Amino acid sequence: MPYVDIKVAGTLTREQKAKIAEEITDTLERIAKKPKSYTYITFTEVAGENWAVAGDLLDSD
Amino acid sequence: MPYVDIKVAGTLTREQKAKIAEEITDTLERIAKKPKSYTYITFTEVAGENWAVAGDLLDSD
Amino acid sequence: MPYVDIKVAGTLTREQKAKIAEEITDTLERIAKKPKSYTYITFTEVAGENWAVAGDLLDSD
Amino acid sequence: MPYVDIKVAGTLTREQKAKIAEEITDTLERIAKKPKSYTYITFTEVAGENWAVAGDLLDSD
Amino acid sequence: MPYVDIKVAGTLTREQKAKIAEEITDTLERIAKKPKSYTYITFTEVAGENWAVAGDLLDSD
Amino acid sequence: MPYVDIKVAGTLTREQKAKIAEEITDTLERIAKKPKSYTYITFTEVAGENWAVAGDLLDSD
Numbered sequence: 001m002p003y004v005d006i007k008v009a010g011t012l013t014r015e016q017k018a019k020i021a022e023e024i025t026d027t028l029e030r031i032a033k034k035p036k037s038y039t040y041i042t043f044t045e046v047a048g049e050n051w052a053v054a055g056d057l058l059d060s061d
Numbered sequence: 062m063p064y065v066d067i068k069v070a071g072t073l074t075r076e077q078k079a080k081i082a083e084e085i086t087d088t089l090e091r092i093a094k095k096p097k098s099y100t101y102i103t104f105t106e107v108a109g110e111n112w113a114v115a116g117d118l119l120d121s122d
Numbered sequence: 123m124p125y126v127d128i129k130v131a132g133t134l135t136r137e138q139k140a141k142i143a144e145e146i147t148d149t150l151e152r153i154a155k156k157p158k159s160y161t162y163i164t165f166t167e168v169a170g171e172n173w174a175v176a177g178d179l180l181d182s183d
Numbered sequence: 184m185p186y187v188d189i190k191v192a193g194t195l196t197r198e199q200k201a202k203i204a205e206e207i208t209d210t211l212e213r214i215a216k217k218p219k220s221y222t223y224i225t226f227t228e229v230a231g232e233n234w235a236v237a238g239d240l241l242d243s244d
Numbered sequence: 245m246p247y248v249d250i251k252v253a254g255t256l257t258r259e260q261k262a263k264i265a266e267e268i269t270d271t272l273e274r275i276a277k278k279p280k281s282y283t284y285i286t287f288t289e290v291a292g293e294n295w296a297v298a299g300d301l302l303d304s305d
Numbered sequence: 306m307p308y309v310d311i312k313v314a315g316t317l318t319r320e321q322k323a324k325i326a327e328e329i330t331d332t333l334e335r336i337a338k339k340p341k342s343y344t345y346i347t348f349t350e351v352a353g354e355n356w357a358v359a360g361d362l363l364d365s366d
Binding site for chain 6: 258261262265266269270280281283284285286287288289
């Protein structure tokens with residue numbers, strides 16, 4: 001029963017999300033022996049204004 | 062002090078969210094003895110393109 | 123595909139968790155039409171030292 | 184390696200988010216000795232329809 | 245700046261976690277062009293008593 | 306109604322957590338006009354074996 005939440009700054013294309021989901025689900029099956037149907041993955045695309053590193057929003061100049 | 066985060070694939074109507082929040086808050090009061098005013102609930106509605114099960118995005122054909 | 127994460131301050135008995143999971147899964151089936159087998163629920167029991175309200179840890183005097 | 188997720192009901196201006204990120208990153212450096220570059224902060228602005236307290240959605244009358 | 249949180253029912257060995265982290269970080273670099281050093285991954289191992297599917301705790305008989 | 310979740314690699318002392326909670330609650334009151342009593346903060350201390358950066362667990366040699 002893995003649940004994986006992936007937060008990224010910016011956006012991903014549908015194709016990128018499809019490929020990432022496929023690979024991570026495969027990784028969890030091969031390495032952790034989790035049946036593919038058990039794995040839920042969610043993507044959250046975060047605007048630069050809503051993500052800070054080192055105290056600065058990512059859309060800062 | 063319960064904090065409950067509910068992620069659903071797709072959307073819910075306002076009426077569904079109101080009823081779900083009411084019932085879960087009641088459940089936590091009856092079963093866990095948490096005063097209703099202590100319970101925070103957030104809903105996150107996730108597009109099919111952002112939720113994968115078994116390695117496939119939910120909006121896949 | 124609901125995923126529900128429940129954080130509570132302090133602990134719950136196994137019986138409380140079983141009953142809460144049963145009721146919330148039922149709520150999501152009745153109100154949101156989510157098949158029971160789709161619903162994942164996790165519980166996180168948080169020590170008073172790790173939860174603050176109004177700026178004070180819950181285990182403060 | 185702190186990761187801080189801040190959920191607020193309603194919205195914040197970019198200026199509020201920039202200042203909050205700056206202060207929290209500073210707090211974690213001063214108090215917890217975490218280098219500023221290690222700290223990731225994300226903001227999630229939650230509509231009143233998606234946040235309930237005491238069993239009522241925040242946009243209830 | 246990806247942040248990935250992996251919740252699994254039960255436990256993983258250190259070797260499993262090391263390999264999963266390596267593969268997911270590689271996936272995000274190849275597919276999403278995220279530099280490896282940007283990716284934070286956390287693992288949360290959840291006891292069967294704290295994870296329910298279909299309304300039943302996973303350690304139920 | 307802010308809810309803040311702070312994940313740190315390693316541990317914090319109770320004194321560090323108390324001071325961090327106090328400062329963040331104050332920040333949210335001053336900058337975002339959130340009454341102190343509305344702010345919930347949780348701390349999650351993550352073992353090095355459960356946190357990876359750049360594909361390596363933090364307790365790697």
